[in-house]
Amino acid sequence: MKKNITYSIIGLCALTLAFSACRKDKNNGPTDPNTGEVFSVAGDQVGRPGIATVFVSAADKDMFNTTVPSVMGAAFQSKFQTQLQAYNGGLYTTNLLGLTDSQFTGVLATDVLNVSTTGKTTYYDGTNVLTGRKLDDDVIDVSLILVFGGPDATKNPTLTSDHVDHNDKPFSASFPYEAAPW
């Protein structure tokens, strides 16, 4: 008796699903509620940490978020270069990576995170440069050194580290790696 009722309920559910899948106002498949949905109002866009925040002027920020990476260089490299020199009082020459102002901002202006799929992934560990971004990478110090540190990272010693080199909670070695919320 129970089995018959169960089969009837399953049959009823299947019918209901079939009818709901035919609704004209939704462009969804019967088993996935989101398939085909269009999201076309641009929100936020991020590649490397902090770069857009620091190098894109307040007036340009909304425009930057609606600029796709393949055209970012043309749109923003020279503005980034002006900003970099301004940060350094016009005295930037090269940095620890040996990049001139135009070379460095040429890299930064296309705001994407470079990732290696064949080796260690890290923002910078002294050897590997821009091969990913781990949770515990001190991206701030890396960025400060490359912006303010000069050719051998010794310039502007009070600006090349914020002396905060770890997160407030330890990370996990296993998925999902991030710590539980406060």
Added chain:
Amino acid sequence: MKKMKFIIAAALILSIGGGIIWASDHADAPNVKGKSTDITDLYVFQGANNNNLVFVGNVQGLMSPTTTQTAKFDENTMIEFKIDNDGDNVEDLVIQCVYKSGKMYIYGPVKPANTGLSSTVVGTASVIVPVTPYSSPTPIVATSKGIMAFAGPRDDPFFFDLDQFHKITGGTATGFTNPGHDTFAGTNVMSVVVEVPKSLLKSTGKLNVWLQTKQKS
């Protein structure tokens, strides 16, 4: 000393334009500030299994514990990882994260229907994971087709003495202190974590990745 004053002056002049905040992406453009589309960080790194790559996308930053109790993902917002695997900075694959009725639906890695700022959800979800509630002692993880997913509140993994940086650009300090203080200590974000086998990314060694949020029209 003269050089330092020059630098501070330059920073001051720049900061008058609206406050330069070196905070990953925590304080953002006028159109997204404070909204569910506001991205704080993107991380991409090898998983515990080196054959996998982990994508972390964080939104809604600077949440206190109290705010986190009622924090939610937004059904009107897609969180999308863009992946370029041939070096032209145009996405070849996307991982799309769409929240619906308590679950995060993860699509991809898949070739997008179109590139750029408008995104269409492609195919059916690769993995669906219930959002981990704030009160849950352990994170809820779903695995399907070799892809692992998590979605929910997490401690903000970002660390930086932003307060001191504000003092520097505001002219009341000439440098960072030692030790510094993590302005983001004690704050949370809403996070999506997706771990995928590298083989699904069709890479010849290098990828370029960026994170976008967008809303339905």
